[in-house]
Amino acid sequence: MQTSSPSVLRSLMQQYEIYPKKRWGQNFLIDGNILENIALSSGANPDLYTVEIGPGLGALTQLLAKKSRGVLAIDIDKSLERPLQQVLAPYHNVQLHFADILDVDLEAELVQRFDLAQVPEYVVCANIPYNITSPIIFQLLENCPHMQKATLMMQKEVAERIIAQPGSKDYGLLTLMTHYYADTRWLMKVSRNCFYPRPEVDSAVIQFTPLPQPRLQVQNEEVFKAFLRSAFQMRRKTILNSSSLFFQVNKTQAQQQLETIGIKPNQRPEELSLEQLAGLVNQFLGGRSNAVY
Numbered sequence: 001m002q003t004s005s006p007s008v009l010r011s012l013m014q015q016y017e018i019y020p021k022k023r024w025g026q027n028f029l030i031d032g033n034i035l036e037n038i039a040l041s042s043g044a045n046p047d048l049y050t051v052e053i054g055p056g057l058g059a060l061t062q063l064l065a066k067k068s069r070g071v072l073a074i075d076i077d078k079s080l081e082r083p084l085q086q087v088l089a090p091y092h093n094v095q096l097h098f099a100d101i102l103d104v105d106l107e108a109e110l111v112q113r114f115d116l117a118q119v120p121e122y123v124v125c126a127n128i129p130y131n132i133t134s135p136i137i138f139q140l141l142e143n144c145p146h147m148q149k150a151t152l153m154m155q156k157e158v159a160e161r162i163i164a165q166p167g168s169k170d171y172g173l174l175t176l177m178t179h180y181y182a183d184t185r186w187l188m189k190v191s192r193n194c195f196y197p198r199p200e201v202d203s204a205v206i207q208f209t210p211l212p213q214p215r216l217q218v219q220n221e222e223v224f225k226a227f228l229r230s231a232f233q234m235r236r237k238t239i240l241n242s243s244s245l246f247f248q249v250n251k252t253q254a255q256q257q258l259e260t261i262g263i264k265p266n267q268r269p270e271e272l273s274l275e276q277l278a279g280l281v282n283q284f285l286g287g288r289s290n291a292v293y
C-alpha cells in the first residue's frame with residue numbers, strides 16, 4: 001500500500017481514527033523518491049536484517065522489507081499497530097514491536113524475534129523522532145556492537161553538527177562523540193515539504209559506519225567523555241581555564257601540560273580536533289591513578 005501518498009495516508013488515518021501525534025514526532029514521509037533513496041542507501045540486503053526505529057505507518061518499512069532478510073520495526077505508539085499490520089500484511093519478514101526504543105536491547109530483541117542462535121548482521125534505517133535524536137545515536141553507537149551501519153534522518157541542524165569541522169559554530173560534543181565511534185557521511189537534505197504533517201524544520205539523512213574500535217585510545221574513557229562534556233558546556237572559556245578547572249591543577253601547571261602537547265593555552269575547545277582533545281586528557285592523566293576521578 002502506497003502510504004507515501006498523502007491521500008492514502010489520510011484515509012488510513014481516518015479508517016483507524018488516528019491522528020499524527022506531535023509529542024512523538026509523527027511527521028510521515030510522503031515523498032516516494034526520498035523513501036526509495038533512503039532504503040537504497042541503507043545497505044539493507046537479503047543477507048542482512050534491518051532494524052527500523054519509528055515505522056509510523058510503514059512507508060519506509062515496506063521498502064526495507066523488500067530488500068532485507070527480516071525487519072524489526074519498533075514504535076512507541078501502540079495505536080499504529082492495526083494500520084501497520086494492514087499495510088505490512090504482504091510482507092512476511094517483518095516483526096513489529098511496540099516499545100520505547102530507548103528501553104529496548106536491540107540485539108537481544110533481534111535474536112528473540114527471529115529465533116536466532118546469535119546476534120545477526122544488521123543495519124539500522126530510520127526516520128527517527130527528532131526530540132530523542134542524540135539518545136538514539138548514542139544508544140546505537142555505544143550499545144549495538146554488531147550494527148554495520150545506521151542511516152538516520154534527523155533535523156538538518158543536528159545533521160550539520162555531526163559532520164562539522166573544528167572551528168565552525170556547529171562543532172561540539174555531538175561531532176566529537178560520533179566521530180569517536182563512527183565514520184559519518186551526509187547523504188541528503190530533505191525538505192520539510194516531504195512530510196505530512198509539514199514540520200517546522202528541514203531534515204537531512206546521515207549515515208554512520210561504526211568503527212571496529214573507537215577511533216583512538218584514551219587512558220580513561222569516562223574521564224575523557226566527562227572532560228569533553230565539561231569543556232563544551234563552557235565553550236567560551238579557553239582550554240587553559242577549562243582544563244585547569246576540570247583536572248584541578250593550577251594554571252601554570254596546566255599551561256605547561258598544554259605546551260608539552262602543542263596546544264596553545266588561549267585556544268577554545270571547539271578549535272581542537274578529537275585527537276588533540278584525547279591527547280590533552282591523556283597528558284593530564286599521565287602518571288595518575290584513574291581512580292582519582
Ligand code: SAH
Nearest residue numbers: 024028029054055056075076100101127129
Ligand atoms: N518512519 C515513518 C514515521 C516517522 S515519524 C515515516 O517516515 O513516515 C517518527 C516515528 O517514531 C513515529 O511513528 C513515532 O510514533 C515513533 N516514535 C516516537 N518516539 C519513539 C520512541 N521513543 N521509541 C520508538 N518509536 C518512537
